Amino acid sequence: MKAFTYERATSPAKAAAAAVANPGARFIAGGTNLLDLMKLQIETPTHLIDVNRLDLDTVRETSDGGLRIGALVRNTDLAAHKKVRRDYAVLSRALLSGASGQLRNKATTAGNLLQRTRCPYFYDTTKPCNKRRPGTGCAALAGFNRNMAILGTSADCIATHPSDMAVAMRLLDATVETVAADGSSRAIPIADFHRLPGTTPDIETALAPGELVTAVVLPRPIGGSHVYRKVRDRASYAFAVISVAAIFGKDSNARFAFGGLAHKPWRTEAADAAAAAGANAVADAALAGAKTTEHNRFKTDLVRRTLAQVYAQQEIRA
Amino acid sequence: MKDSPAALSRRAVLGGSAALCAAPAIHASANAQTAPTGKTQMIATTLKVNGKDVRLTLDPRTTLLDALREHLHLTGTKKGCDHGQCGACTVIVEGRRINSCLTLALMHDGDDITTIEGLGTPDKMHPMQRAFVTHDGFQCGYCTPGQICSAVAVLDEIEAGIPSHVTEDLDKVAFSDAEVRERMSGNICRCAAYPNIVAAIRDVAEGEKA
């Protein structure tokens, strides 16, 4: 971990201003991913702005019946929140399937969205990685890529986004609210928040330098039957091999988002549109354009099978 | 964080210390030479560890885990992976279990921290510690303090109605072996005393109910 200076922010706008004033600054909240990466010098901020004590840790109802989730709401609290349990169960379920109890107690809503990939080459500073050091190449392309992305990949990066929560947020059409150094705020639809790797896999989100996430807003509840199915290599405390988030509504309407497949939570209009046609049709639509390797080819089959399971259980429930 | 009165009062207290930290005390010492970046600072912080206020002057890079082990010599909290992958460093901060390896000590200025040493001593063990001995809930002992801190907090989490991945109805949270297994999964035991740990926790849970 490189030496850094440290300050505690007193307001979101001041935090953003401090970040702009200190090139190389990073916000720290839960710290569960940032410190992990700083110890390995994958992240090397020279200044840390501790935002933990900002008043961003509440969940409040919005005027149109949705929820505004403060950026600092811990994963445990969000999952346990009464309204989230009742109206956005897919979000509770996604959160509870992630990490461990200890990590969920610390990890925040914004931090969870901003998690970086678990690609082992990204994590190893002795190996090439375009995300960590642009221009060095992608070691995963022809390496150990069983867990890597099959959708939206590029010749420069096949990393996945590791979050479960973000998949549910994507399914729920959440909006990310931010504040900039000049005090201005904006709302970014979650679909636009995470980027595909393209030729700049090091740029992962739509955030501008110094821009601070202040909240994630969920639109009013849409009801339906909520499912988060995470498939993993051990029973708990493991990242998803793949995951399927779904909400089944009335009249065969449904929507789907997927984790473990891409550089961002994966959701397509075509897949949602195919809901009435069944699991295979949804899989076909969602997987259109999939590009697999010898080691992660199974993911297409796994998506198909997991969707079939999600549908089958839906029928049992119905 | 839930908006409990405790949380509110904590924030109020910290409002003051945050102002203080905006102009951190910088101490010159042999350990705090200027880094190549010219930015090393030493920062004073106060932690409430096992009920006692302790004032430390730390390199900001110091994790809570290293502050406990290397500065306060509270070596009961273990470093297994230092990256949140094993749970050996679990301590209870403001009533919640966290991985002390993935948080900076400075981020806990004013926080109430309970470590394994604060739960009990060999002469006066916490019921959970005693249950671990009775059920042989450990072997090499290295993950044990983390398991025990986690176990104590898990019972509180169930009591507080916080659901888990295996909770069928998110609104009905109750003790079961399956709940314990899921909730304890962030504490890896390579000696694998898992069934014994579950038995120890079950014992304590039943004792608390009785």
Place this chain on the structure above:
Amino acid sequence: MKFDQPATINPIDRARVVGQPIDRIDGPAKVCGTAPYAYERHDAAPNAAYGWMVGSAIAKGTINSIDTRAAEAAPGVLAVVTHANAGDLGKGRMNTATLLGGPSIEHHDQALALVVAETLEQARDAAKLVVIDYATGEGRFDLAAAMRGATAPKDVQGSPADTRTGDFDGAFAKAAVKIDQRYTTPDHSHAMMEPHATTAAWTGDKLTLWSSNQMIAWSVGEIARTLKIKPDNVQVIAPYVGGGFGAKLFVRADALLAALGARAAGRPVKVALARAQIPNNTTHRPATIQRIRLGAKKDGTIEAIGHEVWSGDLPGGGVEVAALQTRQLYAGKHRMTKHRLAVLDLPEGNAMRAPGEAVGLLALEVAMDELAEACDVDPVELRIKNDVQYDPEVGPSKPFSSRKLVECLREGATRFGWDKRNPKPGQVRDGQYLVGMGVASAFRGNIVMKSGARVAIDGKGRITVSSDMTDIGTGSYTIIAQTAAEMLGVEASDITVRLGDSSFPASAGSGGQWGANSATAGVYAACMAMRSQLAQKAGLNAEDALFEDGMIKAAGKAIPLREAAGRDGLSVEDSISFGDLTDRYAQATFGAHFAEVGVDVYTGEVRVRRMGGAFAAGRILNPKTARSQVIGAMTMGVGAALMEELVVDTRFGYFVNHDMAEYHVPVHADIPEQDVLFIDELDDKSSPMKAKGVGELGLCGAGAAIANAIYNATGVRLRDYPLTLNKVIAGMAKA
């Protein structure tokens, strides 16, 4: 004391303390966090500086240059050690690669430098400032590709690499039923919870190492050899070891670097390997490719049994002895085993819990399941049918000292409810799960090792046992206290046990599941000497004396031990050494594993629902700690079956998934209830304790029972471990 005749009735047979399920005597210290591990010796080395290892970024090649100037100039840095300034170093006999590399590099993450600083944060940061310019060489990293060039090792644990009995080829060719399959197991990481760690301090020429190590006496010699100093000048201390599983059998880089760092910095230095450094810097269990051929009569009687093993290691390394159990486990007139070693430039392969059997049985016991199906014989019955009470390579002249495999299979099957298993695969469905049961035999050789101890009674009558034996979670403290208590007629709580210090008598140490039996036998020997001296001082005949209630009783007299020992107390030392009983008798431990799994019919996720096992391993010294050893090993078997794999990147020559997030071991949620039954057995040819090892037995075969259960659940036969969901769904798609 020499143990060269079968044991007769002795004080241990009273089984008043030995054999009782008492709580660990080191328990309170461990659950309260007061037990000090190697990196935690603020008491002994209060001003220790911090060392951080720099590992090689390449797998093979040489260092062109190493520039330490920036690191040396960094804040707080006290010293930087590299091959260039470390002085003349030797190599331990048990290390394959050197512990401090340079200029030549033998494997990825081989230690190339140590940065010592005032604080951990400074050392870790400065380590990144060491600039190394490499000349990358060509390495061999692919076992499958290197298999053809593999050669026969000189020997495998003192026996020939290849064995042949009868006419294997002829008998196999003629057999009515044949199984001929290839199995693979990947590289495994010990992944003990405490990283390799050492605190080192020099006082003049004398070096003290507080080191996380399983084998104290070995390590004294090895560190002396490496540093080229006298063994008398080395003290190694390890009262608590946070798990080892073989990873800490040998001196590793943490110990050498701490010693070198302390010398360079002129003060104590402590070094812990970072978790991510461990898989590539230290040792691992090597991957294997195995071919098994079984030729049997239609009724399942084995006529020909053949097991061939290929594994790789660095030049000068060893083979994974995965065919050893096949020499002794089942009958069959015509037999062959073969071990071949390929040269690979991956990190050093070496012992991990039950080397040989742990992976050998992953193959053999699946092959047996395949044979059972081919013969339409119940898998439990097939194993019973092929039981043999003598070493089948030698004949009836070499019987087993004790062998209760059949009892294990029968009693284990009954307890598990094996009769409810549907022999036809893919028939049992529970919701979204396909459910199946599997069985496998457990086998692990019984090794005995010379072991010493000191027993002392002080003027107040307190008894202390000292030995350099280690307790790596195995329960050594407790069973040693039980042994001494039994021998001297007191309670376990009357005994103080001091372990893990090279100033104490050398013991067997912890490895190869020899520790418990050998070390307690050493304590038995020392206690016999103590009994004799106490009796003598009391003017009694030791042969007639009864030690009970804290007294020596004979000739109508009852004298408290304290009195007999006298005001100055008494201290005696002895050791046990072993004669040729291990040659005259085949010695091994046996068991039977049963597993029930649920396989998600959609996703192929395998979850273990129940495990049970029955084990025969001589006298069980403490059923509570022994059971913990067994369930822990069974869980490691779950890991081997379902998730554990160090993935080799053959381009860079290293293990890619080198931390605990990516190298999966089982967590709480993976492990259901585990049932363990110990079969009554005393083995009088093993030691005066009549015990055998049990710490590794629980791993041997456990994973195969799971593999067989997966087959029973799904009809998918998998032979390449770990049996991850992608392999399961590929199989289900074909079925």
